[in-house]
Amino acid sequence: MAAIISRSTTSPSVSASSVSASSAVPSASTILTSVKSTKDSDPPTVRFTNTQDLFDIINSTTGDFLTVTNVSPNQFTEIERERDIGRRNGQKKRYRKFRFRRYNANSQILIITITTAVHEALHLGLYMRYYAQLARNGTEESWKDIGTETFRQQGHPAGDGGEGDSTGGPWPERGRAGNWPTLVIESGYSEILPELQKDMRWWFQESNHQVKIVILAKFDDQQHHILLEKWEEEISSPQGAITRSRAAARSQNGVLNPVKRQSITITRDETTNPVSYNVTRGALVLGFRLLFLRDPGPQEGDFVLSIQSLQLYAEKVWAQLPRSD
Structure with missing residues (x-):
């Protein structure tokens, strides 16, 4: 089964199996109610826009695996810095812990592990x-x-x-x-x-x-x-x-x-x-x-x-x- 990215009630659901078309990949600025992933399916995929929205998406992901596209090396460094600052100082909003499974600078793809x-x-x-x-x-x-x-x-x-x-x-x-x-x-x-x-x-x-x-x-x-x-x-x-x-x-x-x-x-x-x-x-x-x-x-x-x-x-x-x- 494909992973389903559930939006608010005013937006249709997007299947993660359709992310090969760039227009089908939801951006990290989209307000999501939940990001669902069925076991052994294609992972949910989102397009990076900014760090804060990415952290919100991680909070709503039900699985332990998330693919993020369009992440430049500078943005990867920014994500890492903001995550580590949050670990040290705490956040006004509580964010889930996550790790960087892999980052490829050429493809600009970041794969995130979420600690379930x-x-x-x-x-x-x-x-x-x-x-x-x-x-x-x-x-x-x-x-x-x-x-x-x-x-x-x-x-x-x-x-x-x-x-x-x-x-x-x-x-x-x-x-x-x-x-x-x-x-x-x-x-x-x-x-x-x-x-x-x-x-x-x-x-x-x-x-x-x-x-x-x-x-x-x-x-x-x-x-x-x-x-x-x-x-x-x-x-x-x-x-x-x-x-x-x-x-x-x-x-x-x-x-x-x-x-x-x-x-x-x-x-x-x-x-x-x-x-x-x-x-x-x-x-x-x-x-x-x-x-x-x-x-x-x-x-x-x-x-x-x-x-x-x-x-x-x-x-x-x-x-x-x-x-x-």
Whole structure:
């Protein structure tokens, strides 16, 4: 189903599936009663006019994902500044928290993540379970929680940018401001899986491969499951004939490409009493070397989120769903 942008009673509704025509994209100055997004549909899309109206639209969006067009680099900087000022000083009007999923200066498209209860439970539930293992192993002082810092494309400080849902890296190796994380967790409720996978590729590419692990957590309400994907990179050797142009594009030993190392599905079974959660394809494993950029020492090793831990995680995610009654 298409996402529907509901206007006031004097204006017709606009389908987000029609936004390919520029005239069909509502502007951020349009007074909206609500911006609705059905799960796994095209995200609602609006055209930017000014920061204040954009914040009002974010307030009325029901999903966790919003696309904003016609955002120049200077306007992106303005949006970021006004958001951060509001965080520090508070606002006369209460605005919802949001993050910049991705910004592309060439296309002038800004994708915004809105912090709904389900969205936050999806990524924080995984990250906090990982961090709890750090604490149990006594290695939390060697880890920096980077959080939702805005990361910029290298060599392009005023252009492309993005913020992760949960991020972190080793201390002190990634301890300075602006250092890229080794671990990124991105979640999605109304955001479709292909968009999440674009986020994954962005992190690897724009960090110049300093990001080592990207975990995607996608909630599918219709299928009653959570999909977890763990992505890493590996060197892929060139295939086929090596032309001069291909040789220039690839190093002699190949290039780094994203590889899906794990795909785990957690399904809710409401036929049991109590409700149960079935985990397919085992526990989620995070490699120590990729996280900490060194070999594990004594009493150190990979971090394993067990099947039981993932079942408890899923239970808490489902508890955040809005009630239908």
